[in-house]
Structure formats: C-alpha cells, structure tokens
Amino acid sequence: MRILLIEDDAMIGAGLCQALERVAMTVDWVKTAADAAPALAPGEHALVLLDLGLPDGDGLQLLRAHRASRGALPIIIITARDSLDARIAGLDLGADDYVLKPFETSELLARIRAVMRRHAGSASPMLAAGELTLDLASHEARFQGAKVLLPAREFALLRALCARPGMIFSRAQLEAAIYGWGEEVESNAIDVLIYAIRQKLGRSAIRNVRGAGWMVTKDMA
Numbered sequence: 113m114r115i116l117l118i119e120d121d122a123m124i125g126a127g128l129c130q131a132l133e134r135v136a137m138t139v140d141w142v143k144t145a146a147d148a149a150p151a152l153a154p155g156e157h158a159l160v161l162l163d164l165g166l167p168d169g170d171g172l173q174l175l176r177a178h179r180a181s182r183g184a185l186p187i188i189i190i191t192a193r194d195s196l197d198a199r200i201a202g203l204d205l206g207a208d209d210y211v212l213k214p215f216e217t218s219e220l221l222a223r224i225r226a227v228m229r230r231h232a233g234s235a236s237p238m239l240a241a242g243e244l245t246l247d248l249a250s251h252e253a254r255f256q257g258a259k260v261l262l263p264a265r266e267f268a269l270l271r272a273l274c275a276r277p278g279m280i281f282s283r284a285q286l287e288a289a290i291y292g293w294g295e296e297v298e299s300n301a302i303d304v305l306i307y308a309i310r311q312k313l314g315r316s317a318i319r320n321v322r323g324a325g326w327m328v329t330k331d332m333a
C-alpha cells in the first residue's frame with residue numbers, strides 16, 4: 113500500500129516515513145504544493161496524508177482541485193492549525209478525516225486503517241479472501257490452520273492481493289503496489305516475497321496464473 117505524504121516539515125515527514133514503513137506502507141514524500149499536484153493523479157497511491165500549510169500554497173486548494181477533478185483518493189488532513197474553520201472546510205471539501213499536530217503515530221495509523229476500511233466498504237479490521245485472512249492491525253496472516261506474523265514487505269504484498277481477491281496481478285502491478293518512487297527493485301523481488309509467504313502459509317495460499325501473474329482466490333477450498 114503506497115501512501116502519498118504531502119508535508120514540508122522535515123522532522124514530521126521523516127518520522128512519518130519511518131512509522132509508516134514499519135507497518136508495511138510505502139511512502140512517497142513531496143514537500144511542496146507544486147510537487148503534490150501531479151502526484152495526486154489517480155492510480156499510484158492508496159491514501160494521501162495532506163499538510164495544510166505548505167511553503168508554496170495551501171493544502172485546502174490541493175484538496176479542492178483534486179475533488180473538483182473527481183479525484184477519489186482517501187485523504188487525511190494533518191495540520192497544526194487549531195482553527196475550527198479550517199478543519200470544517202477540509203471535511204466539507206472532501207477530506208476523509210483529520211489529525212491535529214502534534215499527534216500520536218499510533219492514532220494516525222488507526223485512522224488510516226479506519227479510512228481504508230470505509231473506502232473499501234467494510235467495517236471489519238480483517239481482510240478475507242477465501243481461506244486466507246489478514247489482520248490489518250497486527251499483520252497476522254492465517255491460512256488453512258497456519259498462523260504467522262509476516263514481515264513488512266511480505267505483508268504488503270499479501271495485503272495488495274487480498275484487497276482484490278480473484279484479480280490477477282502482474283509483476284508490474286505488484287511492484288507498483290508495494291515499492292515507492294526511486295526504490296531499487298530486483299527483477300526477482302516479487303518471486304522472492306511470494307516464495308517466503310508460501311513457505312510460511314502453504315503453497316496454495318497464492319496461486320500462479322501462468323503467463324499472467326498471481327492471485328488469491330475468493331473461494332473456500
């Protein structure tokens with residue numbers, strides 16, 4: 113799951129990158145409104161964290177422009193502004209939630225999970241695909257009696273597959289889902305992650321579709 117972080121404060125940004133990467137989220141970080149506008153194009157990111165006070169513009173303008181062009185990215189405002197008006201304006205412009213700086217990382221992470229659940233149309237903190245279940249908070253995966261805590265990158269890959277059970281993901285689609293801008297991706301990186309997941313959960317946890325990619329099934333065995 114890739115997050116677009118729009119934040120000009122170096123310390124807050126670096127702290128958020130670290131915290132999000134620890135929970136298997138890949139962060140692409142921009143520090144200005146000018147860099148943020150093209151990054152808000154659909155397709156690349158699962159969620160946006162948006163600071164309002166940017167050096168060259170206002171986050172609310174970015175939000176307004178994104179929603180005006182029918183952009184549907186989930187957006188959480190992170191702001192030091194204690195003005196009630198700015199928060200109300202943000203929500204009315206289509207933000208999904210907001211957190212006030214300074215915030216506890218654990219609360220922001222819980223809000224991200226909640227916004228993603230609402231966006232997926234589900235109230236459950238579990239992601240289920242056939243016999244596979246993923247606990248999005250604890251990173252525990254279960255499959256046919258096996259239960260295991262997955263490291264960040266393996267969890268990120270399985271989360272991408274389980275979000276769309278029955279859909280075949282190509283190598284490029286999986287790489288795009290879990291690696292950020294400028295990350296070196298070994299040509300066999302996806303194979304290595306899938307091998308590791310299968311070693312832990314069982315070979316049939318992820319299906320190969322010859323010549324097309326990989327998928328998890330919707331059906332119970």
Ligand code: CA
Nearest residue numbers: 120163165166
């Ligand atoms: Ca700022």
